Amino acid sequence: MSQPWTVVVPVKRLTAAKTRLRGGMPDVPHEELALALAADTLEAVQSCSEVAEVRVVTADPRVADTARRAGARILPEVAGTGLNAAFRNGAAGVAGWVAGLTADLPALRPAELAAALRAAQADPPGVRRFVADAPGTGTVLLAAPPGVPLQPRFGPGSAAAHAAGGAHPLTGDWPSLRRDVDTAADLAAAARLGLGPRTTALTVGCRTGATRRRRCTVLGMQGTVATFDAATRTGLLLLDDGTELSFPARAFDASGLRLLRLGQRVRVETDADGDVVRVTLPTMS
Ligand SMILES: Nc1nc2c(ncn2[C@@H]2O[C@H](COP(=O)(O)OP(=O)(O)OP(=O)(O)O)[C@@H](O)[C@H]2O)c(=O)[nH]1
Numbered sequence: 001m002s003q004p005w006t007v008v009v010p011v012k013r014l015t016a017a018k019t020r021l022r023g024g025m026p027d028v029p030h031e032e033l034a035l036a037l038a039a040d041t042l043e044a045v046q047s048c049s050e051v052a053e054v055r056v057v058t059a060d061p062r063v064a065d066t067a068r069r070a071g072a073r074i075l076p077e078v079a080g081t082g083l084n085a086a087f088r089n090g091a092a093g094v095a096g097w098v099a100g101l102t103a104d105l106p107a108l109r110p111a112e113l114a115a116a117l118r119a120a121q122a123d124p125p126g127v128r129r130f131v132a133d134a135p136g137t138g139t140v141l142l143a144a145p146p147g148v149p150l151q152p153r154f155g156p157g158s159a160a161a162h163a164a165g166g167a168h169p170l171t172g173d174w175p176s177l178r179r180d181v182d183t184a185a186d187l188a189a190a191a192r193l194g195l196g197p198r199t200t201a202l203t204v205g206c207r208t209g210a211t212r213r214r215r216c217t218v219l220g221m222q223g224t225v226a227t228f229d230a231a232t233r234t235g236l237l238l239l240d241d242g243t244e245l246s247f248p249a250r251a252f253d254a255s256g257l258r259l260l261r262l263g264q265r266v267r268v269e270t271d272a273d274g275d276v277v278r279v280t281l282p283t284m285s
């Protein structure tokens with residue numbers, strides 16, 4: 001371990017959390033999903049070699065219970081003060097290196113977090129650093145050296161706000177750290193990286209036998225047809241988030257369509273592993 005970190009993770013009340021994701025997984029109760037995202041994030045942080053203390057700021061008793069079991073220290077939230085106040089209160093009194101991390105990183109790998117935290121301790125000294133999310137507009141991690149206030153400006157456009165406030169962006173290749181989950185398409189992207197155990201258990205769901213498992217549909221993901229081979233009934237989709245996704249013949253067969261045109265707009269249904277199970281037209285139910 002280089003110099004140890006305290007990581008502050010605010011988690012919103014489950015009843016109010018992840019509103020953009022609501023309805024994205026119709027088979028899964030929303031609050032359970034929001035809790036699983038936070039639980040997997042916290043487990044990864046707790047397993048990170050660079051982290052000495054995890055502080056969770058929350059007003060939610062279930063989140064607090066889960067976080068406590070994961071080994072975190074719980075700090076109560078001052079009602080109605082919001083996300084940046086939660087970060088500030090969580091970081092208060094930390095004498096050493098402190099980082100604020102969002103709690104919606106269910107694919108987070110401890111080694112990627114460790115690499116980012118080590119990078120944040122590089123020269124020049126005294127500088128705050130941040131890691132932008134995958135789209136580049138938001139922030140997943142904000143880090144401050146000893147004696148420097150965190151000065152969080154999380155919220156829409158926070159990457160630019162943190163840069164404007166003097167923090168330096170970290171440019172490492174940490175896909176699981178940058179993959180925050182706000183929408184169903186984000187969850188599908190996180191599933192392609194590999195979800196943590198709580199989110200996997202929820203989204204893979206009840207096994208009904210040794211080999212069968214419930215198919216979980218991630219709704220809302222759309223893209224266009226990049227290639228389609230009518231002979232094999234397979235092809236490649238370009239999703240709206242910029243990623244490419246190939247689909248097998250069975251996903252085309254499940255659509256009931258006879259043909260797909262290049263550039264055609266489609267809706268994509270994946271299972272919890274991120275495999276395409278159905279390609280349909282956006283207008284089809
Ligand atoms: N303690 C606390 N955490 C918050 C608050 N607002 C957001 N968070 C957490 O901050 C992280 C990033 O916030 P968002 O991505 O906007 O999450 P969200 O507010 O649950 O989602 P939306 O309702 O879709 O905006 C998430 O892990 C939230 O749990 C807040 O008021 N208090």
Ligand SMILES: C=C(OP(=O)(O)O)C(=O)O
Binds near residue numbers: 159
């Ligand atoms: C709060 C933030 O998250 P999001 O943009 O994912 O809502 C942020 O990026 O600062």
